[in-house]
Amino acid sequence: MFLRYILILFLLIPFNSFALIEVDITRGNLNPLPIAVSPLSLDSDSKSKLKTILKKDDIGAQISIVVENNLKKSGLFNPLNKDSFLQKPDIAHFKPRFEDWALIKAQALITGKVTFSDEKLRVEFRLWDVLAAKEIMALAFTTVPSNWRRVGHIITDKIYERLTGEKGYFDTRIIYVSEEGPKIKRIKKLAIMDQDGFNTKYLTLGNELVLTPRFNPTNQMVTYLSYFRNLPRVYLLDIETGIQEVVGDFPGMTFAPRFSPDGKKIIMSFAKDGNSDIYTMELENRIVERITNHPSIDTSPSYSPDGKYICFNSDRSGYQQIYIMKSDGSNVKRISFGKGLYGTPVWSPRGDLIAFTKLHKGKFYIGVMRTNGKGERLLTENFYQEAPSWSPNGRVLIFYRETKTDDKGEGFSAKLWSIDLTGYNERLVNTETDASDPSWSSLLSD
Amino acid sequence: MIRNIIISSTFHLVIILITAMSLPFLAKKPIDLPPIISVELIQITEKTNIPFAPKAKKIIEKVKEKEKLLSEQAPPKVVKKEKPDSIPLPEEKIQKVEKLEDKKQNPEKIDNEVKQVSEFEKDELFDPNNIAALIDKSKEDFGETTNKTDKVSQDRDKTVNNIGLSLSEEDALKAQIFGCWSIPLGLPYNENLLVRIKLKLKPDGSVIKSEILDHARMNKPGQGFYKVLAESALRAIQLCQPLRVPTTGYERWKDLQLNFDAREMLEG
Numbered sequence: 195m196f197l198r199y200i201l202i203l204f205l206l207i208p209f210n211s212f213a214l215i216e217v218d219i220t221r222g223n224l225n226p227l228p229i230a231v232s233p234l235s236l237d238s239d240s241k242s243k244l245k246t247i248l249k250k251d252d253i254g255a256q257i258s259i260v261v262e263n264n265l266k267k268s269g270l271f272n273p274l275n276k277d278s279f280l281q282k283p284d285i286a287h288f289k290p291r292f293e294d295w296a297l298i299k300a301q302a303l304i305t306g307k308v309t310f311s312d313e314k315l316r317v318e319f320r321l322w323d324v325l326a327a328k329e330i331m332a333l334a335f336t337t338v339p340s341n342w343r344r345v346g347h348i349i350t351d352k353i354y355e356r357l358t359g360e361k362g363y364f365d366t367r368i369i370y371v372s373e374e375g376p377k378i379k380r381i382k383k384l385a386i387m388d389q390d391g392f393n394t395k396y397l398t399l400g401n402e403l404v405l406t407p408r409f410n411p412t413n414q415m416v417t418y419l420s421y422f423r424n425l426p427r428v429y430l431l432d433i434e435t436g437i438q439e440v441v442g443d444f445p446g447m448t449f450a451p452r453f454s455p456d457g458k459k460i461i462m463s464f465a466k467d468g469n470s471d472i473y474t475m476e477l478e479n480r481i482v483e484r485i486t487n488h489p490s491i492d493t494s495p496s497y498s499p500d501g502k503y504i505c506f507n508s509d510r511s512g513y514q515q516i517y518i519m520k521s522d523g524s525n526v527k528r529i530s531f532g533k534g535l536y537g538t539p540v541w542s543p544r545g546d547l548i549a550f551t552k553l554h555k556g557k558f559y560i561g562v563m564r565t566n567g568k569g570e571r572l573l574t575e576n577f578y579q580e581a582p583s584w585s586p587n588g589r590v591l592i593f594y595r596e597t598k599t600d601d602k603g604e605g606f607s608a609k610l611w612s613i614d615l616t617g618y619n620e621r622l623v624n625t626e627t628d629a630s631d632p633s634w635s636s637l638l639s640d
Numbered sequence: 641m642i643r644n645i646i647i648s649s650t651f652h653l654v655i656i657l658i659t660a661m662s663l664p665f666l667a668k669k670p671i672d673l674p675p676i677i678s679v680e681l682i683q684i685t686e687k688t689n690i691p692f693a694p695k696a697k698k699i700i701e702k703v704k705e706k707e708k709l710l711s712e713q714a715p716p717k718v719v720k721k722e723k724p725d726s727i728p729l730p731e732e733k734i735q736k737v738e739k740l741e742d743k744k745q746n747p748e749k750i751d752n753e754v755k756q757v758s759e760f761e762k763d764e765l766f767d768p769n770n771i772a773a774l775i776d777k778s779k780e781d782f783g784e785t786t787n788k789t790d791k792v793s794q795d796r797d798k799t800v801n802n803i804g805l806s807l808s809e810e811d812a813l814k815a816q817i818f819g820c821w822s823i824p825l826g827l828p829y830n831e832n833l834l835v836r837i838k839l840k841l842k843p844d845g846s847v848i849k850s851e852i853l854d855h856a857r858m859n860k861p862g863q864g865f866y867k868v869l870a871e872s873a874l875r876a877i878q879l880c881q882p883l884r885v886p887t888t889g890y891e892r893w894k895d896l897q898l899n900f901d902a903r904e905m906l907e908g
Contacts, residue, residue, distance in 0.1 A: 199650065214838070215804045216897040217813055220904045222821030222876065270825050301822070301875055323871065325878040330871075358826030359865030546830065589826065616825070 224618075226272035227357065228299050230324075231262045233276065234306035234317065235284035243310050247339050254283070254308045257317060260346025261304065261353070263390060264364045268354065269619030274300055287320060292327040300324050302357060306349075315339045319349050321356060331356050343392060348639050363585035364389060367635045368592065369407045369416055370610060372396065373628040377599060377606045384418060386433070389634075391624030397431060406581075406631050410453040413635040417441065417451040417460050428462050430477075442475045442482055450493050455501045461485070463493040472506055472523075485523040496548075497521065498541045498565070505529075505539040505548050505565075516550055518565065529567030538581050541565075543636075544588035547615075551580040551593075560593050562615065573617040586636045589615055592623060594630040805893060809886045816884040821876035823902045824868050833902040835870045837877065843890045845882035850874060853897075873900040 234254035236244075244253045265271035279286075280294040287305035295303050306319035318334035333352060335345050344365060351362030372385035382404050384397040397416070398404055407418035416431045428441040428451040442448065444464050451462040459474045472485040472495045486492045490510035497504055505518045516530040516539045530536040534554025541548055545565075552559040552572065558579045561572040579595040592612045599606040608630045610623035623632075805813065827833055836853040852858070852874075858867045877883075877898070885893055 199654065214895055214897050215893055216899055217805070217810055217817075219814060219817050219821060219873075219876075219898055219900045221814075221818045222823040222872075222900075222902065222905060223819060224825065224905070225822060227822050227824075301879070323875070325875045326871075354826075357868065358824045359868035360826035360828070544828075587826075614825075 224616075226270055227301055228274055229265060229271045229302045229304065229357075230274045230279060230295055230298065230300035231258050231265070231276075232279060232281070232286045232303065232305045233258045233283045234308045234319065235282075235287055236308045240308060240310035244308075244315070244339060248342065253315075253339075253342055254306070257308065257342055257346045257349070258304070258306070260343055260390070261350050264347065264350040265353070267390070267621060269614055269621075270354075270358060274298055290322055290324075292322075292324050295322075295324045302353075304349075304353060310339070313338075315342060315345070317342075317345045317349070321353055343388065344638075347388070347390075351637070351639070360589065361587045361637065363587050363590060363634070363637070365637055365639045366586060367409075367413065367638065368610070368623070368632050369397075369409060369635070370594075370625065370629045370632040371404055371407065372625070373608055373630060374400075384416070384431070385625075385627075385629070387625070394626050397433065397436070406450060406633075408452050408633045409635045411455060411457040411636060413638060415453075415457075417453060417462075419449050419451065428460065430460070442473075442480065444473075444482075448473075450495065452496055454497050455499055461495045461497065461504065463495070465491075472504070485521075486519070486526075487523075494538050496540045499543055499545045503541075503565075505541055507537045507539055516548065516563075516567075518548075529565070530563065530570075531567060532570055540582055540584060542584050542588040543586055547588070549582040549584060549591055551582065560591060560613065562591075571617065573613050573615070574611075574620060579611070581631050583633045585612075585634050591615070592632045592634055594632060596630075805886065812884050816880055817876055817898070820880040821900065822872060823905050824865075824872050825906070827865050827869060827902055827906055831865065833869060833906070835866070835873045835900040837870075837873055837898045837900065839877070839883075839896045839898065841883065841885060841894050841896055843894075845885040847877060847881055847883070850877055869900070869902060873898070876900070 233252070234257055236252060236254035241252065241254075245251060250256050262273040266273050278298045280297070281291055283305065284307070286303070287307050290303055290305065301324055303322040303324050304319060305322070306317060309316045314336050315338065316334060316336045318332070320329055321331040322328070323330050331352065333349075335348060337345060347365040350364040354360075354362035354364065366389045367386055368389055369384065369386045372383045374381045380403075381400040383400040384404050384407050385394055386397060387394040398420075403421040405419040407416050409416060414433055416433060418429055418431065419426055420429045422429070426447045426449055427444070428448040429438050430441050431438045441451065441460055441462070446464060446466045448462050448464050451460050453460060454474070458478065459476050461472065461474045463470045464473050469489055470491050470493055471487060472492050473482055474485060475482045485495070485504065486506070486508075488508070488510055490508055491514075492506055492508045492510075495504050495506040502521055503518050504521055505516060507514050507516050509515070510517075511528060514535040514537055515528055516536045517526055517528050519526040529548075530550070532552070532554075534552050536550050536552050538551045539548050540550070542562075547562045548565055549560065549562050552561055557575050558577070559572040560574050560579060560582050561570060563570040573591070576595055577598055579593055582591040582593040584591060590612050591614075592610060594608055595611050596608045597606060608628045610625055610629045610632050611620060612623055613620045623629075804810075838851045838853055839847055840849040842848055852870050854866075857863050858870060860866075883896075885896075
């Protein structure tokens with residue numbers, strides 16, 4: 195009994211704790227990671243053969259430039275100037291001298307080798323951690339030579355994923371509406387390009403007005419709005435075959451289409467007598483289902499990535515606001531309560547956020563909020579901008595921005611812009627013509 | 641009934657005793673503390689006044705250079721530590737007390753366990769290391785480290801050990817690492833983003849050994865980002881070497897744990 199008391203006594207007595215000293219590091223810098231992208235080495239035999247096929251002097255260097263530009267545009271990496279590199283590409287790929295790379299402050303190094311054999315292009319690359327002095331990834335790809343830009347994009351995706359912890363978005367395409375001519379007589383065509391602005395192809399001729407193109411999950415089909423014979427309707431286009439068809443047999447105007455996450459349905463708005471509601475159509479059997487039934491304007495539907503919910507905007511409260519509901523139309527809940535009007539909600543591929551356009555006091559904002567409407571953040575403000583679309587990893591938003599027309603009716607332009615979820619790294623996206631209504635594909639090589 | 645009253649009153653008496661014993665003990669520390677902090681604040685506040693990392697990288701780098709110079713001019717030597725008289729320590733007061741005690745007890749001949757029950761602790765009537773061992777295995781580890789430290793030098797002081805780094809010392813170290821740590825921006829912000837790294841340091845602040853404490857988590861499915869995060873923290877430590885540690889009291893910080901938490905940055 196006494197012993198027990200002693201034990202309790204000992205347990206209760208506060209004594210000196212001999213804890214290890216702990217220091218909490220809760221801040222770091224968000225500076226881009228310094229990375230050295232060594233040109234991929236290329237033997238002379240492959241070099242001359244590839245030169246005749248691709249009309250490029252040094253395809254190894256070209257691929258490394260694709261990688262470098264991708265990394266730079268992501269805003270998370272700072273590719274170092276190649277002039278400062280001390281080691282030759284072929285030797286660096288074999289065994290880098292880490293001190294040399296640490297000297298120029300590189301924290302990561304990419305090396306690689308290109309060979310051409312059996313009419314195939316083989317590209318291998320290695321990613322090195324300079325400070326830890328070890329290889330952290332090595333991969334090789336074989337493809338037809340004309341695919342060399344894509345190889346650059348795929349390499350970037352791999353590196354991005356290894357160094358940031360989330361999937362990349364570089365081996366992707368963007369579909370948009372290409373615009374030419376004066377504002378009152380705009381020619382609008384559907385166009386598709388690589389995420390970095392190369393390899394643009396036009397999918398329609400520009401005879402009709404086209405709007406809001408969206409990819410399906412496999413990136414083979416596009417749904418969009420066309421004013422064919424001046425009747426606005428939702429169409430479906432197969433990118434490979436070029437075949438187009440009207441979606442559904444609606445006695446009126448259909449618009450704002452989007453695919454469901456499984457690609458089996460198209461969700462859109464159908465307007466009749468000044469009232470528009472949300473409908474879905476199954477592509478396989480053409481069954482149409484009405485999702486909302488309200489005497490207000492319900493439009494811009496977008497599925498959650500799991501397909502269980504739909505966000506849309508509606509003016510049922512008197513002003514245009516964002517709502518979510520279950521995919522069968524039940525449990526409608528308003529989520530936006532801020533000042534101003536909210537539109538074009540798009541559910542993030544990660545599922546945690548909804549991007550939107552907001553109009554308040556004559557200014558347009560692109561913003562994001564959580565799916566319960568909390569945590570609204572406005573990322574960018576401008577005279578006129580709208581229609582955000584998510585990168586497949588949910589980190590970047592692409593949207594379009596128009597400039598004001600001056601008194602003479604000139605100076606109007608529409609361009610694509612991208613911005614990070616953080617609100618930083620706003621960039622103009624290169625397009626051959628003016629552009630609007632962008633939509634980002636999913637990863638092509640996934 | 642009476643038995644219960646006896647038990648109850650004994651128990652209460654025990655609690656009163658504990659309070660009476662422990663409170664004065666707790667009160668001791670702050671009395672000893674202020675001079676240490678005030679001396680060092682004057683030296684280091686200039687460095688710690690740096691605006692935070694992202695916007696002030698340049699300033700941090702400048703400070704880093706200065707720091708390097710300092711350490712080159714006066715590399716702290718272990719030998720010096722064995723002769724505490726030669727170093728003007730800010731903790732002088734405490735050390736003097738300690739030295740006296742050491743002399744009384746002839747520390748060189750006394751092994752660790754006996755040394756724990758020094759005059760300084762007598763009023764506590766127990767050996768904290770043994771209790772610690774009963775309650776928590778991790779305390780045992782520390783017992784071992786203290787044992788080792790005795791071999792290196794004798795000017796170790798238990799109260800100093802408890803204090804850890806002073807605020808300004810900690811600030812200096814933090815500011816340095818803030819500048820070195822590039823947070824991977826792709827991390828999911830709704831996950832646990834804490835990486836704990838245990839370091840063994842040389843007296844000049846360079847790293848002998850670094851160890852990730854939650855190593856097992858790296859290979860768990862769905863935790864791929866954790867590897868990325870841990871690697872970034874290790875890179876930060878490599879890049880920051882030698883760490884900006886206090887010039888004195890090596891024994892206090894030779895083992896150091898850094899808790900890298902990216903959450904605040906990514907959420908804000």
